Amino acid sequence: MRTESGGPPHRAGEPVRAGVPEHGRIPRYYAVKTELLELIEELGEGTALPAERELAHRHGVSRVTLRQAVCELVLEGKLLRRQGSRTVVAPPKVLQPLALTSYTEGVREQGIEPGRTVITAETLRADPELAADLRIDTDTDAAVVHLERVLLADGERVGLESTYLPQHRFPRLLEEFAPDGSLYAHLREQRGVVFGEAEERIETVLATPREALLIGTNPSVPMILLHRLSWDSDGKPIERVRSLFRGDRFSFVTRLYR
Incomplete structure (x- = not known):
């Protein structure tokens, strides 16, 4: 027709x-x-x-x-x-919920095995913007824990995640946490951290040459970039996260209420 x-x-x-x-x-x-x-x-x-x-x-x-x-x-x-x-x-896109859940939980609900390859696990000094987001006093303690990890879905590289946490709040995180695992599960089960709310901003970008190499994608493929700032139930900052996902492999969903 x-x-x-x-x-x-x-x-x-x-x-x-x-x-x-x-x-x-x-x-x-x-x-x-x-x-x-x-x-x-x-x-x-x-x-x-x-x-x-x-x-x-x-x-x-x-x-x-x-x-x-x-x-x-x-x-x-x-x-x-x-x-x-x-x-x-191509297989269907991975459907990730826009919710206060981890990448691991969202992907596993679809019967897909999540994974991570650790690129960086370090402690570094926060710049003024990051310090403000995490409420870090730059005069006394400006250190943050930084985790950079390639995200996997059934062994396929699909994204790149960079997480920053206040080092004074999680002083032994790098010694106690296996960085290829679920950070949210570790914070919840081992440290009793309860996520209360988060602010998330979404935009489309092209990957830098380094990001494209790490994710294993063509630099011309559109990427979905998520910025998240999370707080616990007492309103204290937990993390700031920059997550980059392949636009050809990921789709995001949320439910809206009046």
């Missing part, structure tokens, strides 16, 4: 007019992209796409046009490029 303009039909739940411009002229690559989405549904997760030459012939377009359609689907997380130039149907 086609619209009067000759474009793909608009189905309930899709963006208005399924991306068709008001003038009705659809870029050829976008039409191919729509047709590839139907093929992706038929093939299923992990299945390789037919060869580029075959797909270009099947859709009656140049290989340049086909590559543009495939590239957008890769950026959107519908397709994955594998070693050896294979392009396969």
Whole structure:
């Protein structure tokens, strides 16, 4: 079925007019992209796409046009490029709740095994902004504990997390905490810390060359950046966290109340 303009039909739940411009002229690559989405549904997760030459012939377009359609689907997380130039149907995105839960808890609820690779575990001096967020007196004790860890989902690198905690509140954290484990579980079970509330800000960015290398992604892939500041039930700061997630592998969800 086609619209009067000759474009793909608009189905309930899709963006208005399924991306068709008001003038009705659809870029050829976008039409191919729509047709590839139907093929992706038929093939299923992990299945390789037919060869580029075959797909270009099947859709009656140049290989340049086909590559543009495939590239957008890769950026959107519908397709994955594998070693050896294979392009396969991507698995569903990891759905992470925007809630006062840890990465470990959110991922494990979906039947995915979380993991972390430790990049940095150190104590350093807080800059004025960080000291203010964590209510650290820079005249007496400006030290913070810094943990930088690559986030894993079923062994796949999906993000990079940098956490800062006031060292005066958690003086022996680096000696007592296994940094490849769940920090929230350690704080809750070993230190009796009760998270009371948090402020979270979300934006989209591109990874720096270092971040892309650590996460193992293409620097052109959009990333989701989360900034979180957490307090305990008494209103005392616990942590400031900067979490960077692959936009092609993660989606975030929350429930809103009036």
